[in-house]
Each structure stands twice: as structure tokens, then as C-alpha cells.
Amino acid sequence: MKKAIRYLRFSKQGQSVCSIERQEMITDNWLKFNGVELIDSFVDQGKSARTFDRPDFIKLKEFIVRHHKKVDYLVVDQLDRFSRIADEAITMVKGLQKTYGIQIVSVTENITFDYDTPGSYFRAGLQLLLAEEENINRSVKVRGGIYTAKTVKGRYTYKNPPFGYRKEGLEKARILVVDESQAKIVRFIYDSFLRNTPIYLIRKQAEELGFTIKGNMAIERVLKNPAYTGLIKATSHQGAPGGLFPGIHEPIIDRTTWQMVQEKIKRPGKTRTVIDDEIPLRGILKCHCGNPLSGAPSRGKSGRYYHYYKCKHSKHNNISAIKAHEQFLKICELMSLPTGRVRKIRTESRESIDRELEFNLKKVSEKKKQLQENEEKLYSLEEKWIKNEINKDTYDRWYSIYNAxxxxxxxxxxxxxxxxxxxxxxxxxxxxxxxxxxxxxxxxETLQKREFVSLVFDNNLYYENQIFRTPTMMEILSHNHLKMRDKGLLIYDKKEDLLLKDPLSGE
Ligand SMILES: [Zn+2]
Incomplete structure (x- = not known):
């Protein structure tokens, strides 16, 4: 009596499931009908057929290596149980017979694979190729469906909604809906980033507000996700271009803010500054040599700690933080505006807002015209592509230019x-x-202080010979700058060369 082993694998084909029980019944019938004795069964549950790394498949191979002399047949219900990748499966099937003299039987396809019979080999190969093609078609269909869903229908196709949204509706009607309490946190993250808050602090504060996403890059990912401004990212598919497409969901972040954040993210990373309330100007206040001053505590004779700002060049600045802050507060005092001036500003700014409004209206109509032109260009580009007048690379390049x-x-x-x-x-x-x-x-608060200083002095606040110095200062706050100079607080000199005597030497 001839002997057989059996290999069964749970598999999902399209939506229908081919159960182990069914495969067992079918192969049992074959064994009975042909009077073959079954000596062992190997069963893989729920793993993909794409590769051979399946636990029972490995055991099957080990069994064949050891006992192949006792075995005549390897019985499966379908050939593609081995692998969805045809040539891989053929090699496998061929190897089993050539090396071990085992014939493979595909019960439902009624094939006994025989390497020495050309017809049988061809049929087996064809069967596997058909299985593979079906498989490829299926995945193309799925990817095509996702592409259309994203680009044409503007749907968010990922499984989980981004933080700030929840999914509502069923299946294809499912859309992203703003979760207002989470959306507030997303807006907070974007605003903080634009206000130069270091990422690690944004993260800490966001978590306090209820941000639940873990992972080192969680904040960066929120900042880069186009879904927050109502866009969907699609990868190119079968010649159709990838890129950003308008989604159907409501944005949390307006387009301008989102773009400003993307621009800022692209810029090479500034050195990370740790915020310390004792030394709020660390990393902002610069040494006369141009290096930002670092800050550190140092222990005084009494055992107390005192904070200092110092340059990395040991002979440069090394100033007491308390003294620098006192001095800076006096500068603030002198920057303050008299009440009469504020009243005047109020009237003037009202007028300038009105002027801006008028100007903006003009701009809007200009931009709308440009927008229309670009949309027309995009349209004619698509036409050219359809008519085969340009190749795909050209199309892709211009598509992304117009789209941006x-x-x-x-x-x-x-x-x-x-x-x-x-x-x-x-x-x-x-x-x-x-x-x-x-x-x-x-x-x-410390972060606001830093923002204030960067803004008022346009990131150009230096320290030299016990005096603050700047070449750039908000004009309106500089009305007392001569008084500041007389008191030895701040020298405001618009001539930049006076300040940065030799910016390249570093000394
Ligand atoms: Zn220095």
C-alpha cells in the first residue's frame, strides 16, 4: 500500500474562507478512493501563503528530509497552498520530487505532479501561475480602490483616525469628524511649534492637556500630517500621480498655518534648548562673538547656587543671571510707552487695519486670478498627458509644481x-x-519671555562689557534708547558692523 502525508493550510480567498475541515474531507476522499494510507498531517492555521516561513510547513520539510523513503505522495487540496508566488512554489514542488521522490497530489485540481511527465509539469505550473495572477489582480484592485478613494472621493482610508478626529458612518460612507476636545490639543501643538517652543516641551504640555499618542516622533508626526489641514496623501498608482489631494473632512488647522509649519520643519534643526526658568534667556541672548550664551548654576561660598550666562570661549562673557535680569527689566521699563502714545497707536492701528483690509481685498482678487490660471494649466497638462503628448515624468513634475x-x-x-x-x-x-x-x-512665563525677546530684538540681542547690545529693535519700543545707553543698559546701534566687529573670527 502506498503511503502519503498531507499538508493543509487555512486560507482566505477573496472573501470566502477555505476551512481546514473542508480540505480534510476532500483529501480524505482521494486517499480512500486511491487506497493510499495517510501517515501524517501538517496543518498551518491562518498564515499567508506568500512565504514558506510557516510553522507546520517547516515541520513538513523536516519530516520529508527524515522519512522520505517511506512516503510516496504529498497530498494537498490545491497546489497554491504552497505559495502564492508561482515560481517559488514550482521550485518547491520540483525539488520535492527530484530530491526525495515524492509526488505531489493536488486533489481539487486532480493533478498528480510528475516531474518526468511534461504535460503534468506544465499543468502544475499553469495552475500556480493562474493562482498568482489572481492574487496580483486582487491586490491591484485593492490599491486602485484606495487610490480612487483618496484622490477622487477625498476619503481618509487609514484604519485609525488621526488624533483629533473620530470616524463616523459605516464602510464607504465612513468619514473623519472633528473631535473638538482633541482638536484643541492639535491646534495647541501647531501654535506652540510656530512660537518656537521646543518639541520636548510641546509634548509635555500636550500630554498634560490630554494628548495620548505615544512614541518619540508623536509630535513631529502630528505636525507633518496633511489630514489636519483637510488634505489626503496618495501615492502614485499605475501612472496616476501621487501627492496631496483635498479631503472631504473638515480641517483642524488652516492651510496657512499648516504650510508655515511644513516650511519650518524643513529647515535644518536648531540646537535643542532646554528651558530653565532661572535662565530664561539661555540660547537667545548671544555673546558679542555671536555664540548663544549657555546658562548654568554654580555653587557660591555660602553653598547656595547662582546662575550664570556664559560663552563657550572662557575669556568672553560670564555674567550673573540675576544681574542680567535686573538690567533687562530696566530696559523693559524704558521701552514702555507713555499713555498718550498708546492712545495715538490705537487710532493709527484702527486706520491701518482699514487700509490693510482694503489692500487685502485687492490681493484676494489677484490671487484668485492666479489660482484660476494654475487650474487651467493643470487641466491642459492632463489633456496633454491623455493625448500622449508628454511622458509620465514630465507630467508628474509639472503636476506637482501646479498642485503645490x-x-x-x-x-x-x-x-x-x-x-x-x-x-x-x-x-x-x-x-x-x-x-x-x-x-x-x-x-x-519663561517661554513668553523668550518669544518677547526674540520678537522685540529680532533675534539679535548681544552682551558685551556689561551692556546689552542690539542692531535691530522694534522701532516703536526704542524711543528711549539714548536714555538706555546713558544708563549703561542697552546700546541700540543700527550699524551692524559696530556690534559684530568680526563675526567670522569667532573670537
Ligand atoms: Zn563669546
Whole structure:
């Protein structure tokens, strides 16, 4: 009596499932009918047929190596149980017979694979190739479906919604819906990033607010995700271009903010600054040589710690943080504006807002015209491509140029059409603060202090010979700059060469 071993694998084909029980029944029938004795069965549950790394398949091979002399047949219900990849499976089937003299039987396809009979070999090969083709078609269909869903229908096709959204609806009608409590945190992350808050601090604060995404790059991923501005990213598919496409879901971040963040992310990373409340100007205040001053505590004679700002060149600045802060507060005092001046600003800014509004209206109509031109260019590009007048590379290149231009123009239109009166209302309420900048600075949090200093001095605040120096200062706050110089607090000299005597020497 001839002897057989059997290999069964649970497999999902399309939506239908071929169960182990069914395969068992079919192969049992074959064994009975042909009077073959079954000596062992190997069963793989729920693994893909793409590769041979399946636990029972490995055991099967080991068994064949050891006992092949006792075995005449290897019985399967279908040949592609071995592998979805045809040539891999053929090699496998061929090897089993050549090396071990075992014939492979595909029960449902009614093939006894015999390497020495050309017809049988051909049929087996064909069977496997057909299985593979079906498999390829299926995956092309799936990918094509995703592409269309993204580009044409603007659907978000990933399994999990991004933080800030939840999914609503069933199957194909499922869309992203803004989860307002999470969306607030997303907006906070974008705003903080634009305000130069270091990523590690954004993360800490976001977590306190309820940000739940873990992982080292979680914040960066939020900042880069186009879904937050209502865009869907699609990879190119069968000649159709990839890129960003408008989604159907509501954005959390306006297009301008999103683009500003992308620009900023692209810039080479600044050195990471750790925020310390004792030395708020660390990394912002620079030495006369141009290097940002670092800050550190050092132990005094009494055992107490004192903070210092110092340059990496040992002979340069090494100043007491307390002294520098006192000095800076006095500068703030002198930057404060008299009440009369603030009143004047109020009227002037109201007028300038009106002018801006008028100007923006003009700009908007200009941009709309440009937008239309670009959309027309994109349209004729597509026509050329359809008519085969340009090749795919050319098409792709120009497609991404026009598409980027269109996205940026839409952002500009959105920004310019914004109603400024709300922003002006806020500004108007805060204007009085300009009369007491010492208080404003002193009561601000460390991050705000840093932002304030960068803004007022346009990132150019230096220290030399016990005096702050700057070539750039907000004009309106510099009205007392001569007084500041007389008191030895700050030298505001617009001539840059006076300050950066020799910026290249580093000494
Ligand atoms: Zn220095």
C-alpha cells in the first residue's frame, strides 16, 4: 500500500474562507478512493501563503528530509497552498520530487505532479501561475480602490483616525469628524511649534492637556500630517500621480498655518534648548562673538547656587543671571510707552487695519486670478498627458509644481479673506500693556519671555562689557534708547558692523 502525508493550510480567498475541515474531507476522499494510507498531517492555521516561513510547513520539510523513503505522495487540496508566488512554489514542488521522490497530489485540481511527465509539469505550473495572477489582480484592485478613494472621493482610508478626529458612518460612507476636545490639543501643538517652543516641551504640555499618542516622533508626526489641514496623501498608482489631494473632512488647522509649519520643519534643526526658568534667556541672548550664551548654576561660598550666562570661549562673557535680569527689566521699563502714545497707536492701528483690509481685498482678487490660471494649466497638462503628448515624468513634475502652487494660493486667499476685526479687538484690549512692559515681562512665563525677546530684538540681542547690545529693535519700543545707553543698559546701534566687529573670527 502506498503511503502519503498531507499538508493543509487555512486560507482566505477573496472573501470566502477555505476551512481546514473542508480540505480534510476532500483529501480524505482521494486517499480512500486511491487506497493510499495517510501517515501524517501538517496543518498551518491562518498564515499567508506568500512565504514558506510557516510553522507546520517547516515541520513538513523536516519530516520529508527524515522519512522520505517511506512516503510516496504529498497530498494537498490545491497546489497554491504552497505559495502564492508561482515560481517559488514550482521550485518547491520540483525539488520535492527530484530530491526525495515524492509526488505531489493536488486533489481539487486532480493533478498528480510528475516531474518526468511534461504535460503534468506544465499543468502544475499553469495552475500556480493562474493562482498568482489572481492574487496580483486582487491586490491591484485593492490599491486602485484606495487610490480612487483618496484622490477622487477625498476619503481618509487609514484604519485609525488621526488624533483629533473620530470616524463616523459605516464602510464607504465612513468619514473623519472633528473631535473638538482633541482638536484643541492639535491646534495647541501647531501654535506652540510656530512660537518656537521646543518639541520636548510641546509634548509635555500636550500630554498634560490630554494628548495620548505615544512614541518619540508623536509630535513631529502630528505636525507633518496633511489630514489636519483637510488634505489626503496618495501615492502614485499605475501612472496616476501621487501627492496631496483635498479631503472631504473638515480641517483642524488652516492651510496657512499648516504650510508655515511644513516650511519650518524643513529647515535644518536648531540646537535643542532646554528651558530653565532661572535662565530664561539661555540660547537667545548671544555673546558679542555671536555664540548663544549657555546658562548654568554654580555653587557660591555660602553653598547656595547662582546662575550664570556664559560663552563657550572662557575669556568672553560670564555674567550673573540675576544681574542680567535686573538690567533687562530696566530696559523693559524704558521701552514702555507713555499713555498718550498708546492712545495715538490705537487710532493709527484702527486706520491701518482699514487700509490693510482694503489692500487685502485687492490681493484676494489677484490671487484668485492666479489660482484660476494654475487650474487651467493643470487641466491642459492632463489633456496633454491623455493625448500622449508628454511622458509620465514630465507630467508628474509639472503636476506637482501646479498642485503645490494651487494649494499655496488657496492658503493665501483663505488668509487674506480672514476677518481682521477680531484680531484687532484682542490687540486693542492688550494695548494698555504697552505702558508697563516691565510688569508684562516680569509676570510672563519663561517661554513668553523668550518669544518677547526674540520678537522685540529680532533675534539679535548681544552682551558685551556689561551692556546689552542690539542692531535691530522694534522701532516703536526704542524711543528711549539714548536714555538706555546713558544708563549703561542697552546700546541700540543700527550699524551692524559696530556690534559684530568680526563675526567670522569667532573670537
Ligand atoms: Zn563669546
Amino acid at each position: 502652487e494651487i494649494i499655496s494660493l488657496r492658503g493665501a486667499i483663505e488668509r487674506l479673506s480672514e476677518n481682521r476685526s477680531l484680531a484687532f479687538g484682542i490687540l486693542e484690549n492688550k494695548l494698555d500693556m504697552l505702558t508697563d512692559l516691565r510688569y508684562v515681562y516680569d509676570s510672563a
